[in-house]
Amino acid sequence: MYIYSCMRVAMCYAEYNYYNTGLIPSKFYASLTSRDNSNFRESVYQSLIIVASACICKSAVDLMANIIYIRWRCLLTRHIQRLYFSNLNYYKLNVIEKIVDNPDQRITQDVERFCNDLATQILPKLILWPFIVGYYTYKTYNTMGFIGIVAIYGLFAVATVINKFLMGPVVALIVTQEKREGDFRFQHVEVRTNAESIAFSNGGSLEESKSKELMGKLFKTQLEVAHWSFPLNMSVDLFDYLSSIITYIVLGVIIFSGGYDTLSSSELSSQISEVSFFSLYLLNNFSTLVDQSNNVADLAGYAHRIGHFLEVLQALNKRQASSVCDSNDESNDDGNDNKENGIVSNEVTPVNIRESVIESDVAAQFEDVTVATPSGGDSSNLSILVEGLTFHFERGRNILISGPAGSGKSSILRVLKQLWTPLKGKAQIVLSDSESELMFLPQKPHLTIGSLADQVTYPERHKRDYIDTGELDSVLFENDIDEALRLAKLYSVKERLGGIHVVYDGKWSDYLSPGEMQKMVFARLLYHKPSFAILDEATSSLSEEDETYFYSLLQEMGITFLSIGHRSTIKKYHQLVLALTGKGQWTLGLVE
Numbered sequence: 001m002y003i004y005s006c007m008r009v010a011m012c013y014a015e016y017n018y019y020n021t022g023l024i025p026s027k028f029y030a031s032l033t034s035r036d037n038s039n040f041r042e043s044v045y046q047s048l049i050i051v052a053s054a055c056i057c058k059s060a061v062d063l064m065a066n067i068i069y070i071r072w073r074c075l076l077t078r079h080i081q082r083l084y085f086s087n088l089n090y091y092k093l094n095v096i097e098k099i100v101d102n103p104d105q106r107i108t109q110d111v112e113r114f115c116n117d118l119a120t121q122i123l124p125k126l127i128l129w130p131f132i133v134g135y136y137t138y139k140t141y142n143t144m145g146f147i148g149i150v151a152i153y154g155l156f157a158v159a160t161v162i163n164k165f166l167m168g169p170v171v172a173l174i175v176t177q178e179k180r181e182g183d184f185r186f187q188h189v190e191v192r193t194n195a196e197s198i199a200f201s202n203g204g205s206l207e208e209s210k211s212k213e214l215m216g217k218l219f220k221t222q223l224e225v226a227h228w229s230f231p232l233n234m235s236v237d238l239f240d241y242l243s244s245i246i247t248y249i250v251l252g253v254i255i256f257s258g259g260y261d262t263l264s265s266s267e268l269s270s271q272i273s274e275v276s277f278f279s280l281y282l283l284n285n286f287s288t289l290v291d292q293s294n295n296v297a298d299l300a301g302y303a304h305r306i307g308h309f310l311e312v313l314q315a316l317n318k319r320q321a322s323s324v325c326d327s328n329d330e331s332n333d334d335g336n337d338n339k340e341n342g343i344v345s346n347e348v349t350p351v352n353i354r355e356s357v358i359e360s361d362v363a364a365q366f367e368d369v370t371v372a373t374p375s376g377g378d379s380s381n382l383s384i385l386v387e388g389l390t391f392h393f394e395r396g397r398n399i400l401i402s403g404p405a406g407s408g409k410s411s412i413l414r415v416l417k418q419l420w421t422p423l424k425g426k427a428q429i430v431l432s433d434s435e436s437e438l439m440f441l442p443q444k445p446h447l448t449i450g451s452l453a454d455q456v457t458y459p460e461r462h463k464r465d466y467i468d469t470g471e472l473d474s475v476l477f478e479n480d481i482d483e484a485l486r487l488a489k490l491y492s493v494k495e496r497l498g499g500i501h502v503v504y505d506g507k508w509s510d511y512l513s514p515g516e517m518q519k520m521v522f523a524r525l526l527y528h529k530p531s532f533a534i535l536d537e538a539t540s541s542l543s544e545e546d547e548t549y550f551y552s553l554l555q556e557m558g559i560t561f562l563s564i565g566h567r568s569t570i571k572k573y574h575q576l577v578l579a580l581t582g583k584g585q586w587t588l589g590l591v592e
């Protein structure tokens with residue numbers, strides 16, 4: 001609020017200066033035509049002061065417009081980020097429901113351009129617009145009469161109608177252009193992210209042709225925008241040029257009809273200068289609005305993309321809220337059923353689930369869960385992976401999930417983590433899903449931007465803040481990380497980097513081998529020391545020797561694990577095997 005008020009004051013002062021600047025020529029005309037030396041000198045001093053303060057005001061307005069732009073961008077981006085990162089929306093939008101294209105581009109680029117255009121191009125022009133137009137309308141009416149007002153307002157009305165008509169197709173094209181821009185950038189980000197794999201598989205020329213194709217589509221749309229902008233620009237320029245001559249046409253009408261017959265020639269030239277300033281300034285304010293047509297077209301394009309994105313995020317949150325309500329209702333019902341029936345057992349299950357389990361010993365449970373691939377709203381795309389799955393993941397009973405590739409092993413974990421909604425039944429993490437209780441080690445390790453310490457403590461945040469405020473002993477913190485790195489056989493990485501707090505200025509996946517990346521995820525596990533762990537092929541890139549080492553270490557530390565893996569050597573670390581046999585079938589049995 002404070003910055004808007006400052007901006008309004010600076011704009012008022014700037015307008016006052018423009019007004020005085022506009023009157024300078026008439027003062028010069030008067031002093032020059034009357035050969036009045038002292039008046040002339042006074043005009044020179046006055047005009048220098050006016051010009052200097054006009055410059056200061058203009059720069060102050062620019063500064064405030066920039067501050068407002070940054071503030072708006074910050075507020076809008078934060079609002080979108082809050083929605084994007086809540087309820088796993090970032091996952092749903094990027095992996096499951098691709099309802100909006102390029103969410104990253106909308107958050108970074110579209111918001112930036114929208115706020116920049118609005119705050120620096122449009123707001124300064126509009127903030128005092130009604131007052132200025134009112135004032136100069138009054139001045140023009142006083143000096144030119146009714147005819148001047150009709151001519152200026154008439155011209156503006158015609159220009160507005162024409163521009164509104166011409167702007168429609170440009171707005172639609174800007175929306176498409178932004179989508180194409182995002183697709184083009186995404187293709188290059190993909191090449192950057194997977195440079196090594198592409199190089200190994202000689203995919204360079206294929207990627208080049210894909211990039212070329214996307215570039216072609218983008219440039220085609222840009223050309224269409226340029227073509228459709230041509231009539232719009234022409235109309236804007238026509239209004240600009242017409243507005244510069246209409247004043248003189250009206251003045252001609254007034255003079256030739258005897259309007260200023262009583263004035264001497266020096267008074268007439270001073271009058272013409274003053275009248276033309278008022279009317280030109282009024283016209284200038286109108287043409288400023290008309291000139292914004294292009295900016296408004298761009299702005300409408302960005303606003304459409306941001307608005308659509310916000311609508312989708314809000315709809316996802318609403319859907320999540322209503323599904324939570326539904327599941328609460330269901331869980332109340334289930335509670336009663338369970339009391340009556342006890343825990344359900346499955347006939348195809350060789351090992352019956354114990355009838356009573358100590359609640360605190362259960363980390364996760366599946367009750368008659370049917371898992372299907374996400375269909376994106378089209379039920380013909382739906383493929384059942386596992387049907388009626390019922391088991392408990394409980395302390396001291398390590399479970400191995402096995403089955404052919406694509407049989408749905410990871411999908412069971414996705415359902416448990418609430419990334420996918422089961423077609424039927426209930427899968428839930430009973431303990432709190434925090435790093436101290438239960439940790440997931442995903443199939444593709446994700447290493448975040450930052451230091452080695454950030455990798456090991458992930459996803460814990462703000463540790464450094466606690467160290468800075470003295471709430472956490474930095475030596476203890478660093479010792480814990482060192483210990484985790486040593487146990488994960490990654491201490492050499494710390495030495496290579498020169499310390500755990502050195503920020504690696506690049507992509508960790510290019511710096512570490514796939515095996516080292518998996519070790520890094522184990523370092524996380526060893527740092528957080530949870531009671532339970534879920535490992536999705538977490539040792540697939542490690543040697544058998546390292547795999548044996550890590551599984552033995554987990555057993556020594558008393559961590560209960562549920563793991564997915566293909567190697568038979570890891571069987572001996574588990575008590576139960578959940579085997580997926582395809583077409584929704586599964587068996588749960590003791591390890592032989």
Ligand SMILES: Nc1ncnc2c1ncn2[C@@H]1O[C@H](COP(=O)(O)OP(=O)(O)OP(=O)(O)O)[C@@H](O)[C@H]1O
Pocket residue numbers: 095096373374385403404405406407408409410411412
């Ligand atoms: N986001 C998704 N949308 C639609 N189908 C998907 C999606 N993710 C995975 N699938 C499909 O679901 C099926 C099961 O995938 P899942 O990742 O669970 O297999 P998996 O048994 O873990 O295989 P692997 O041993 O190769 O890791 C596969 O056919 C896969 O193509």
